[in-house]
Amino acid sequence: MADYIREKMLRAVQKPGRYIGGEPDIIKKDLSKVKLRFAFCFPDTYEIGMSHLGIKILYHTMNSIPEVWCERCFAPWFDMKQQLELYSRRLTTLESGDPLCKFDLVGFTLQYELSYTNILYMLDIGGIPVLSAERGEGDPIVVAGGPCACNPEPLADFIDLFILGDGEEVNNELCRYMISAKEKGLSREETLRGAASIPGIYLPSLYNVEYNPDGTIKRLQPADGAPMPVKKRNVSSLDEAPFPESFVVPLIEVVHDRATVEVLRGCIRGCRFCQAGFIYRPFRARKASTVNRIASDLCANGGFSEISLTSLSTSDHPELGEMLDDLLTWTADRKVNLSLPSLRIDNFSQELIDKTTRVKKSGLTFAPEAGTQRLRDVINKNITEEEIISGCRTAFSSGYTAVKLYFMMGLPTERDEDIVGIAELAQKIVDLYYSLPEKPKGKSVSVNISVACFIPKPFTPFQFVAQDTEEEFRRKQKLLISSVRSRKISVSYHSSDTSYIEAVLARGDRRLGRAILSAYRDGAVFDSWDEGFSYERWLKAFEAAGIDPAFYACREREETEINPWDHLDYGIDKRFLAAEYGRAKAALTTEPCNKKCSGCGIAAYIGRPCFDN
Amino acid sequence: MITERLFFSKLRDMKYISHLDLYRCFQRAIVRSGLDVWYTEGFNSHLYLSFPLALSLGFESSCEVADIRLLSPEEDIPSRLNSCLPQDIRVTDAAEAVMDPGEIAGAEDRPEFDDLELSRQALEEALCGSLSGESIIVQKKTKKGALKEVDIKKDILSFELLQDSQLLTADAVLSAGIQNNLNPKVILDRLSERLGREPDHWLVRRTRLITKYGRDFR
Secondary structure (H helix, E strand, O other): OOOHHHHHHHHHOOOHHHHOOOOOOOOOOOHHHOOEEEEEEEOOOHHHHOOOHHHHHHHHHHHOOOOEEEEEEEOOOHHHHHHHHHOOOOOEOOOOOOEHHHOOEEEEEOOOHHHHHHHHHHHHHOOOOOOHHHOOOOOOEEEEEOHHHHOOHHHOOOOOEEEOEOHHHHHHHHHHHHHHHHHHOOOHHHHHHHHOOOOOEEOHHHEEEEEOOOOOEEEEEEOOOOOOOEEOEOOOOOOOOOOOOOOOOOOOOOOOOOEEEEOEEOOOOOOOOOOHHHHOOOOEEOOHHHHHHHHHHHHHHHOOOEEEEEOOOHHHOOOHHHHHHHHHOOOOOOOOEEEOOOOOHHHOOHHHHHHHOOOOOOOEEEEEEOOOHHHHHHOOOOOOHHHHHHHHHHHHHOOOOEEEEEEEEOOOOOOHHHHHHHHHHHHHHHHHHHHOOOOOOOOOOEEEEEEEEOOOOOOOHHHHOOOOOHHHHHHHHHHHHHHOOOOOEEEEEOOHHHHHHHHHHHOOOOOHHHHHHHHHHOOOOOOOOOOOOOHHHHHHHHHHOOOOHHHHHOOOOOOOOEOOOOOEEOOOOHHHHHHHHHHHHOOOOOOOOOOOOOOOOHHHHHOOOOOOO | OEEEEEEEEEOHHHHHOOHHHHHHHHHHHHHHHOOOEOEOOOOOOOEOEEOOOOOOOOOEEEEEEEEEEEOOOOOOHHHHHHOOOOOOEEEEEEEEOOOOHHHEEEEEEEEEEEOOOOOHHHHHHHHHHHHOOOOOEEEEEOOOOOEEEEEOHHHEEEEEEOOOOOOEEEEEEEEOOOOOOOOOHHHHHHHHHHHOOOOOEEEEEEEEEEEOOOOEOO
16 A cells, blocks of 8 residues: 555645655665665755765765665755654655664764754654764664864764764775674674774764863863874875766756866865865865866766866866866867856956856856955955956956855954945946946946855864854944945845854854754754744753853954864864964965965875975 | 657656656756757757646656657667656657647546545545536636636546546546646545545546547647
């Protein structure tokens, strides 16, 4: 008999296609030959998760081991949540349709702090005790990796093991280790202890944290034999790192529906606010020829009409010209469009525009990040106003009429003139447009400025910084709006509420676990969505847990203070970060890594210089 | 240029793939299959793909139709597409289009029902009762959003119960196409109205597209 309830549930939700799987290229395995089952969970909707490159790479690498079956699972939207509750059904993976509680390993990717409550949500409806301490012998081992794992402490109560750094190698090592642990019949405790000896695996329960009366960390005590510090993993050659030849192609429309090739990992720029720019070091490039082969395979196997060359700064690729030329030999014929999402305005050229828009013209976005040169120097975003203007001139001359500019507010040392500077810069771009004789005829210009609230993150030179208070953010937002005088300029900004909660979680410690649990128990899910986020609920949760959120977000930290993440080694020296912060305060810039090594520590970590010069 | 007509089935979970998503799914499969197809020549060039009759979300079908244009004759079209399509969308046949899509006048649908609380007989009585009478008046939304009463009796070209089926199943031929089109969901709606709720299980599978002369649409 067909599962009537399942059909009822699928008919009751708005987008049933999110929950059915069944895509071409989905990987199914014979359970009798599978020794380890891994549920790869993305704590957001199908459309968001299926746009993420990491899950595609790791799905492919883990499934390349014949006896490991990695399946996908996404967070059910509110309508499906209601159905699951109504019929007391559990969250299942898309491949086998089995509930999460039946898996050996359940792994989450930590992409943004506001997805944390969704992890609890998925565990809970997947039939797994939310608290690590409450899991027993039959329960899955819950692991998590990704960028937010660089400060995993707020999740220490819920996640059994964290995976630090690049996942391609360590995930497979963990899977193989788990198979042997199962075969040896190790207990849960023994299995976890053993896993902690795999480089890159962090078992939080092995570390005891003591606090000072003022709330700061007094000391962190590792158990006998526990590694200290715990080092992140690093794929030494991106070019040789595994990359899928085909993606699971979604049947419903997702956010990014395209072939994505990671062309670089790490970044040479050293922008002081950017966590990714530090935690993904060292800079590694995929060869132009490899990128071309992967892109061609992906398009042929997935039928994509767009290729996206992704990285933190694609125009820094040493072989960018060659790479684009290779791709352009076939993309136009195969009606494939090229997009380069992370371009720097300073090396944005006419040639690059011509190459990327041969098939179809897409929008242009630049990120000056700050409104004045002084503040751009503070954050080490080494671009000048002339470069911004000249980049926009190039864009306008080749027919673009809309430019989107990203900024942040609340940056260290920021003054009101820096906020006003954002509006002034936008105005200069509008004026530039009208001054150009070659501007597109009869069309008006639109300059869209998007302003985020700055959130200090671990492993950046600004990890010591106090975030602006909400009042300050609101005042600055008003100041910006009142400084804009042209209707050609539109301003959008992030809510300071969500940025505040994100800041608390980003630099939080283990004590935050109680607040996260309390927020979840009070109904918090999908906090990164307007439909889910409730500021009041979070404030209530902090109060219930006896936590002052401002302690984490709005307090300047001394270099000598022990941070919750200081025992994790991402190859970045804390003294370097402090020195960079000092340079920031003096508005001194630091050169990109390929020009001059700034001594961040990663070269020592990998045991060789990052660049040959 | 050849207008090639693809006949395909859309079964089980694939009934939850919307028309728009199905379009994208076929587009992908066609690119992957390497078929030599024609691309439109407008500003936003895309491969030509047209579905003569849309199927509502939630319905299965073993007789769906899609038209593509080939620049040169191709072999093994069904198997080449099937290797790039989801398991439960299968191209069963491909041939040069014979008829104009406007010739579609009816569709044979197989609605099936089951209920855990009602006997088959009770369900059968409710179903037949809900469709009896000289006229069947339903509320329909006009394009302006107002409600209008429409008699759908004339659009039920035939309706009979299948005797040897395991679950209560009907064989219904309903108007379909650009002239008159009756969504088979009305049968479920009528039944639900009579029961005061939806039955525990319903499933509609479209099995045949026919012209006004009762011939198979090819």
